Amino acid sequence: MCADRHLATMPVSKGVGYLSLPIKTYWEYEMTISSRWSLTVAVVALSAGFAGPAFSAATPEQVTAALTKLLATDKGATFTLGTPTQSDLGVVYNNVSIKSADGSETKIEVLTVGNPTVEGDTLSADAIVAENLTGTNKGDILTVASIELTSPVFTDKETGNRVDAVSAEGFSLTQAGKAPVTIDKVGLDLSDYADDVPHAIDVSVEGINVDPAAVDEGGQFAAQLKAMGYDKLTLGFFGSGSLDEATGDLVIDDITIDGTDLGTVTLSGTFGGLTTDVIKDLKQPNPPQDVFGKVTLKEASVYYGDASLAGRVIAEQAKQMGQEPAAFVGQITGALPLLLSAIGNQPFQDKLAQGVTTFLKDPKNLTITAKPAAPIALMELLTTSQTAPQTLPDVLKADVIANQPETEDGEAGEGTDAN
Numbered sequence: 179m180c181a182d183r184h185l186a187t188m189p190v191s192k193g194v195g196y197l198s199l200p201i202k203t204y205w206e207y208e209m210t211i212s213s214r215w216s217l218t219v220a221v222v223a224l225s226a227g228f229a230g231p232a233f234s235a236a237t238p239e240q241v242t243a244a245l246t247k248l249l250a251t252d253k254g255a256t257f258t259l260g261t262p263t264q265s266d267l268g269v270v271y272n273n274v275s276i277k278s279a280d281g282s283e284t285k286i287e288v289l290t291v292g293n294p295t296v297e298g299d300t301l302s303a304d305a306i307v308a309e310n311l312t313g314t315n316k317g318d319i320l321t322v323a324s325i326e327l328t329s330p331v332f333t334d335k336e337t338g339n340r341v342d343a344v345s346a347e348g349f350s351l352t353q354a355g356k357a358p359v360t361i362d363k364v365g366l367d368l369s370d371y372a373d374d375v376p377h378a379i380d381v382s383v384e385g386i387n388v389d390p391a392a393v394d395e396g397g398q399f400a401a402q403l404k405a406m407g408y409d410k411l412t413l414g415f416f417g418s419g420s421l422d423e424a425t426g427d428l429v430i431d432d433i434t435i436d437g438t439d440l441g442t443v444t445l446s447g448t449f450g451g452l453t454t455d456v457i458k459d460l461k462q463p464n465p466p467q468d469v470f471g472k473v474t475l476k477e478a479s480v481y482y483g484d485a486s487l488a489g490r491v492i493a494e495q496a497k498q499m500g501q502e503p504a505a506f507v508g509q510i511t512g513a514l515p516l517l518l519s520a521i522g523n524q525p526f527q528d529k530l531a532q533g534v535t536t537f538l539k540d541p542k543n544l545t546i547t548a549k550p551a552a553p554i555a556l557m558e559l560l561t562t563s564q565t566a567p568q569t570l571p572d573v574l575k576a577d578v579i580a581n582q583p584e585t586e587d588g589e590a591g592e593g594t595d596a597n
Contacts, residue, residue, distance in 0.1 A: 236296040238262035241269045244301040245291075248332055254279030259289075268292035268303070282315035300338065302331040323348025337374055343367050357389035370420065377423070383415040406490040412438040426453040427476075440487045447478030450553045474553035475574075481545045483584075488541035511535040522568030526576060533578035542581040548574035 236244075242262055249257050257276040262269050267290050274286040287310035294303040306327045313320040328343035349361035362385025368376035388411045390400035403411070414436040421428045433445040451472045459469040489503075496506035514531040521527050537544045550573060562570055570576075 236269075236294045236301075238264055238269045240296040241291055241294045241301070244294075244296045244299075244332075247299065248301065248334055249276065251334070252278065265290075269294055280315075282313065284311065284313045286311050299334045300331065302329075304329065306330055317354045319352045321348070321350045322346060340371060340374060340376075341368065353392070356392040359389070359392055360387045361385060362387075372423070378418075378420040380418040381416070386413040386415065387411070388413065402494075406494050408439070408490075411440070413440075421452060423452070423454045423457065426451050426456065428452045437485070437487070439485055441485045442481075442483040444481040444483075445479070446481075448476040449556075450474040450476050451555075471555045471557040473556050475548070475550065475556060475559065476553045477547070477549040479545060479547040481543065483543040484537075484541040488538070492538070492541075507538045511538055521571070523571050526571035529578050533580040536580035540581060543584075545579045545582060547577045547579070549577075550574050 242259055245259060246257075249255065255276055255278050257274070259271050259274055262271050264270075269291045271289040272287070274289050276284045286308045288308070290307045290309075292304045292306065294301065308325045309323070311320075311322040311325065325346040326344065327341050328345075330341045331339060333339055344364070344366040346364045347362065349364070350358045351360075352358040361383060363382070364384075365380075365382045367380040368378070370377040390403045390408065390411060391397065394400040403409075415434070416436065417433040418431040419429060419433075420431075428449040430445065430447050430449075434442060436442045451474045453472075456469055456472050459465050492503050492507060496503045499506060501509070511531075511534070514534060515527065518527040518531055521530075533544060554573065559570070559573070562573060
């Protein structure tokens with residue numbers, strides 16, 4: 179997977195809105211892994227970016243007052259910003275410390291606010307950068323080399339908040355007695371803003387390095403991976419998407435999970451009906467029930483491209499059963515008609531069995547697509563899945579394609595339709 183692949187997210191929260199990962203939630207996930215790091219989140223939301231020019235429109239005292247007010251929204255927190263200095267980079271703070279009521283603590287070695295402006299309760303800057311962050315919580319230690327926010331605006335209100343880009347490098351989470359989980363780089367680009375809502379988003383998480391033993395308390399999963407030759411896992415998470423409120427189309431270009439020597443899973447699709455009015459209804463605490471009947475599925479696909487995982491699983495399972503891999507595959511594919519009979523749709527069962535058989539005999543890639551003749555409401559799909567699930571493949575015009583030839587950009591091209 180190329181490093182410039184990205185990930186689309188779905189709608190979320192106050193101040194940021196649909197098609198965006200809320201800044202606080204994003205940092206809770208990327209910076210803290212757990213909601214226990216909520217204080218770290220508050221700091222990070224104020225502490226990342228790119229060094230700005232020498233001129234500062236706001237004085238260090240004004241910036242300090244604005245930061246103090248924003249940080250004070252966490253009622254249980256105590257924090258130390260220290261005395262700021264003015265430099266060519268902007269307003270600089272050293273050895274920032276923030277402690278929460280639950281005992282967790284975040285320290286930032288250097289916090290730089292580049293070319294800041296303070297107007298009333300609003301703090302904006304060309305960028306903000308936090309370097310060498312350390313968070314501790316109940317024995318867990320999180321370190322981050324740097325975090326950047328580009329063109330941040332914080333209003334201390336529900337509206338008017340935005341950021342154009344977020345990037346971070348050098349994550350490491352260490353838990354007692356376990357090897358650290360590290361992430362090389364995280365990026366989030368937000369654009370096409372309207373009413374404080376970014377309507378286009380690109381996300382990438384590169385180099386997620388995991389020791390299976392660090393996340394498997396029982397050890398069984400780690401042992402299975404080791405038996406297949408995986409001493410560690412290196413993953414990536416990428417994607418992009420955009421929303422056009424004029425047409426109501428939410429286009430998910432791709433949501434991809436990529437694993438070195440594992441494989442690639444990519445989801446893509448187009449949903450309709452997400453107009454301005456529908457989005458307003460969905461943002462309500464208790465959306466009206468009829469609004470879910472207005473969101474439609476136009477098309478979707480799920481793609482898996484193998485990078486040795488399937489072959490390793492087959493080899494390991496065959497070994498445990500005392501068989502050769504080819505014999506094991508023959509046994510599994512021979513049983514597919516019976517295993518798939520629960521679907522209750524013979525034509526689709528045959529199509530799926532043929533596609534899976536082709537893939538297992540020579541694991542390359544497998545794609546399942548859905549492209550209904552006309553956009554179909556998600557509520558209708560839900561009802562059909564409960565009342566007549568066997569008709570879903572026909573309603574969705576579902577197709578199965580195995581072992582498509584790869585194009586020059588690494589994507590699957592036209593392949594063998596499992597008909």
